[in-house]
Amino acid sequence: xxxxxxxxxxxxxxxxxxxxxxxxxxxxxxxxxxxxxxxxxxxxxxxxxxxxxxxxxxxxxxxxxxxxxxxxxxxxxxxxxxxxxxxxxxxxxxxxxxxxxxxxxxxxxxxxxxxxxxxxxxxxxxxxxxxxxxxxxxxxxxxxxxxxxxxxxxxxxxxxxxxxxxxxxxxxxxxxxxxxxxxxxxxxxxxxxxxxxxxxxxxxxxxxxxxxxxxxxxxxxxxxxxxxxxxxxxxxxxxxxxxxxxxxxxxxxxxxxxxxxxxxxxxxxxxxxxxxxxxxxxxxxxxxxxxxxxxxxxxxxxxxxxxxxxxxxxxxxxxxxxxxxxxxxxxxxxxxxxxxxxxxxxxxxxxxxxxxxxxxxxxxxxxxxxxxxxxxxxxxxxxxxxxxxxxxxxxxxxxxxxxxxxxxxxxxxxxxxxxxxxxxxxxxxxxxxxxxxxxxxxxxxxxxxxxxxxxxxxxxxxxxxxxxxxxxxxxxxxxxxxxxxxxxxxxxxxxxxxxxxxxxxxxxxxxxxxxxxxxxxxxxxxxxx
Amino acid sequence: xxxxxxxxxxxxxxxxxxxxxxxxxxxxxxxxxxxxxxxxxxxxxxxxxxxxxxxxxxxxxxxxxxxxxxxxxxxxxxxxxxxxxxxxxxxxxxxxxxxxxxxxxxxxxxxxxxxxxxxxxxxxxxxxxxxxxxxxxxxxxxxxxxxxxxxxxxxxxxxxxxxxxxxxxxxxxxxxxxxxxxxxxxxxxxxxxxxxxxxxxxxxxxxxxxxxxxxxxxxxxxxxxxxxxxxxxxxxxxxxxxxxxxxxxxxxxxxxxxxxxxxxxxxxxxxxxxxxxxxxxxxxxxxxxxxxxxxxxx
Numbered sequence: 141x142x143x144x145x146x147x148x149x150x151x152x153x154x155x156x157x158x159x160x161x162x163x164x165x166x167x168x169x170x171x172x173x174x175x176x177x178x179x180x181x182x183x184x185x186x187x188x189x190x191x192x193x194x195x196x197x198x199x200x201x202x203x204x205x206x207x208x209x210x211x212x213x214x215x216x217x218x219x220x221x222x223x224x225x226x227x228x229x230x231x232x233x234x235x236x237x238x239x240x241x242x243x244x245x246x247x248x249x250x251x252x253x254x255x256x257x258x259x260x261x262x263x264x265x266x267x268x269x270x271x272x273x274x275x276x277x278x279x280x281x282x283x284x285x286x287x288x289x290x291x292x293x294x295x296x297x298x299x300x301x302x303x304x305x306x307x308x309x310x311x312x313x314x315x316x317x318x319x320x321x322x323x324x325x326x327x328x329x330x331x332x333x334x335x336x337x338x339x340x341x342x343x344x345x346x347x348x349x350x351x352x353x354x355x356x357x358x359x360x361x362x363x364x365x366x367x368x369x370x371x372x373x374x375x376x377x378x379x380x381x382x383x384x385x386x387x388x389x390x391x392x393x394x395x396x397x398x399x400x401x402x403x404x405x406x407x408x409x410x411x412x413x414x415x416x417x418x419x420x421x422x423x424x425x426x427x428x429x430x431x432x433x434x435x436x437x438x439x440x441x442x443x444x445x446x447x448x449x450x451x452x453x454x455x456x457x458x459x460x461x462x463x464x465x466x467x468x469x470x471x472x473x474x475x476x477x478x479x480x481x482x483x484x485x486x487x488x489x490x491x492x493x494x495x496x497x498x499x500x501x502x503x504x505x506x507x508x509x510x511x512x513x514x515x516x517x518x519x520x521x522x523x524x525x526x527x528x529x530x531x532x533x534x535x536x537x538x539x540x541x542x543x544x545x546x547x548x549x550x551x552x553x554x555x556x557x558x559x560x561x562x563x564x565x566x567x568x569x570x571x572x573x574x575x576x577x578x579x580x581x582x583x584x585x586x587x588x589x590x591x592x593x594x595x596x597x598x599x600x601x602x603x604x605x606x607x608x609x610x611x612x613x614x615x616x617x618x619x620x621x622x623x624x625x626x627x628x629x630x631x632x633x634x635x636x637x638x639x640x641x642x643x644x645x646x647x648x649x650x651x652x653x654x655x656x657x658x659x660x661x662x663x664x665x666x667x668x669x
Numbered sequence: 670x671x672x673x674x675x676x677x678x679x680x681x682x683x684x685x686x687x688x689x690x691x692x693x694x695x696x697x698x699x700x701x702x703x704x705x706x707x708x709x710x711x712x713x714x715x716x717x718x719x720x721x722x723x724x725x726x727x728x729x730x731x732x733x734x735x736x737x738x739x740x741x742x743x744x745x746x747x748x749x750x751x752x753x754x755x756x757x758x759x760x761x762x763x764x765x766x767x768x769x770x771x772x773x774x775x776x777x778x779x780x781x782x783x784x785x786x787x788x789x790x791x792x793x794x795x796x797x798x799x800x801x802x803x804x805x806x807x808x809x810x811x812x813x814x815x816x817x818x819x820x821x822x823x824x825x826x827x828x829x830x831x832x833x834x835x836x837x838x839x840x841x842x843x844x845x846x847x848x849x850x851x852x853x854x855x856x857x858x859x860x861x862x863x864x865x866x867x868x869x870x871x872x873x874x875x876x877x878x879x880x881x882x883x884x885x886x887x888x889x890x891x892x893x894x895x896x897x898x899x900x901x902x903x904x905x906x907x908x909x910x911x912x913x914x915x916x917x918x919x920x921x922x923x924x925x926x927x928x929x930x931x932x933x934x935x936x937x938x939x940x941x942x943x944x945x946x947x948x949x950x951x952x953x954x955x956x957x958x959x960x961x962x963x964x965x966x967x
Contacts, residue, residue: 218890219892220890221892221899221903222903223903224886227887231887235800419714419715419931423715423717425715426716426717427716427717449712449716
């Protein structure tokens with residue numbers, strides 16, 4: 141009996157202790173304090189993603205000292221691996237554990253959190269240097285796209301320095317050998333593919349670097365649809381200004397499918413184009429099976445590395461031409477958006493204390509200045525970089541994206557430094573600008589080259605839900621038919637098959653979706669944006 | 670036993686053998702392939718030279734994986750979490766299953782407890798409420814957040830309880846007459862007779878914890894506490910995300926990707942499956958007995 145009493149006592153004590161523990165409050169980062177000089181220091185929980193296994197400093201860094209001294213702020217970081225970031229941050233918001241500052245999201249993350257009331261709207265007029273990152277006209281476009289349906293901005297976009305990155309890459313050595321030129325029309329493209337196939341009947345000829353249905357985005361542009369049409373669905377024609385609510389149900393889409401079907405039947409396109417993985421594509425590159433691919437301009441180096449292992453003469457280069465099916469109308473290329481949407485965004489807790497929000501806005505405004513851009517890109521003069529002939533130059537042991545990928549990263553020394561709204565122009569030119577600018581200039585110098593502008597749609601929560609539901613259903617049918625048209629189960633040349641496709645789209649709400657998008661577009665027109 | 674030498678029996682034997690050989694091949698091939706890629710050069714893999722056996726043999730991927738530090742530390746964490754979780758789960762599962770397996774007159778509200786247990790099999794609170802509970806008891810960023818919330822799995826509890834039911838109650842009565850109390854009966858009579866079920870359920874728990882990453886992703890913040898599967902997931906998924914991020918203007922992952930990323934991926938994968946492969950043969954004899962629990966009445 142005594143044993144039983146002892147057991148009961150122990151169990152009761154454990155249960156009570158557990159309950160008491162659970163009732164206790166936990167310390168919340170985010171309260172201000174006075175430093176040794178009596179200055180008020182605001183503290184923030186800073187949520188961010190990381191994408192490598194590099195170590196970050198654990199103690200106080202010079203960056204921490206700088207922001208404390210100059211801005212009166214202090215960060216406590218929650219560094220989350222990129223792969224977990226979205227789920228984890230969603231959980232934080234849903235469980236009322238929102239960090240004061242969040243970076244690393246996509247626009248839909250921020251807009252979604254804002255519509256649920258988790259984020260604090262930003263008065264961007266308090267950030268004059270951030271505003272000056274764009275021209276007045278461009279800033280208006282950036283804001284109109286980035287703001288929520290309530291007309292408020294909930295995160296700070298960054299400048300997208302890459303104006304154009306996507307182009308056709310081709311094996312120049314093979315083209316030269318066969319006397320071919322990079323094509324600029326769909327007919328020329330077909331002729332080139334045929335000649336390549338005749339010369340190399342057992343090769344793949346044209347492939348893509350993985351990614352499911354998005355492997356065909358080059359053809360969507362050839363038939364005058366935006367590269368990201370599979371996500372956007374709607375567009376405004378840059379020449380006729382006609383609004384198309386669901387692009388993949390148009391005659392242009394049918395013509396595209398007809399071409400793809402022909403290329404597939406004649407063995408001109410990778411048989412696994414709809415399911416190819418990046419590793420498979422690299423395998424084709426290494427074995428010299430591919431001669432044309434639509435990709436990033438700077439991947440020319442990577443393609444050459446892969447191809448030259450077995451064939452030192454292989455020479456990938458980028459084509460100055462995009463391909464169009466309507467040469468009389470013009471050619472479409474992908475102009476990158478004016479901004480990237482990494483954030484930062486601020487949770488409503490940022491306003492819990494007077495002056496806290498303004499203090500951090502002051503810091504982020506500084507990040508957008510030349511001084512801030514230099515600091516965030518190069519670190520501290522004399523420590524991580526020096527000026528050589530007036531040009532900032534990283535020390536030899538420092539990481540450089542194109543010159544020293546094994547070097548020490550700034551984040552290893554200074555920790556995670558706020559936000560880089562604009563990579564320092566010198567660094568950008570060194571790592572990418574020198575490759576991208578010529579492409580951009582080439583596209584710009586050509587007559588009748590057009591790109592699609594983003595449409596600043598705004599939806600109410602109800603419309604957004606309806607839109608997402610309709611898109612899910614429609615895009616599922618669309619993707620199924622895309623595979624069927626390509627592989628021959630359905631023939632886009634056959635009227636009955638095409639009608640069947642449209643009927644199936646209709647069954648899952650094509651008309652409703654078109655009406656929704658048209659109404660949203662009319663709102664955009666009415667707003668004058 | 671007389672051996673059947675008829676044609677039909679022979680044909681049947683051949684079919685059975687072919688089927689089993691096929692089964693062995695489809696089971697072994699992925700494992701051999703993973704190992705082969707992990708010890709082949711990146712160039713050989715990309716050139717499609719690795720089909721079954723390694724090509725251009727190299728331990729480079731394993732060197733990188735072990736030198737980086739993340740994987741060995743994560744491996745150590747996973748071993749600790751798995752051992753602790755398995756031991757504790759077995760303790761709590763057996764101590765809960767045993768009373769539920771005894772006659773109703775020995776446990777008040779037995780029917781209620783049984784229904785409560787079955788209820789949790791079909792309904793759970795969901796991610797957010799569980800997260801809130803873990804947070805409120807101060808387990809966030811603690812290894813206990815991976816262990817305590819999942820200490821008892823209902824299915825395993827039912828398996829254990831069913832096994833205990835099959836132990837004759839007369840054994841306990843005899844022990845009781847000899848002066849044994851409930852604890853002595855449980856530890857000295859019931860548990861030694863339940864090795865098969867304990868090994869089976871232990872394997873279920875062990876494999877569950879070894880393969881689990883979601884709870885760690887949700888509850889852990891400190892990188893040094895991450896289990897192997899979470900690190901492995903990062904390696905695999907980050908590679909896939911590189912292009913997506915690059916399209917949005919962040920090229921850092923594209924440049925981070927090392928040239929032999931596939932070999933590294935497969936090396937990490939092999940490291941993560943090897944311990945389970947090594948442990949399984951030793952508990953297989955119990956496993957076969959254990960999974961039969963409750964299948965035959967009488």
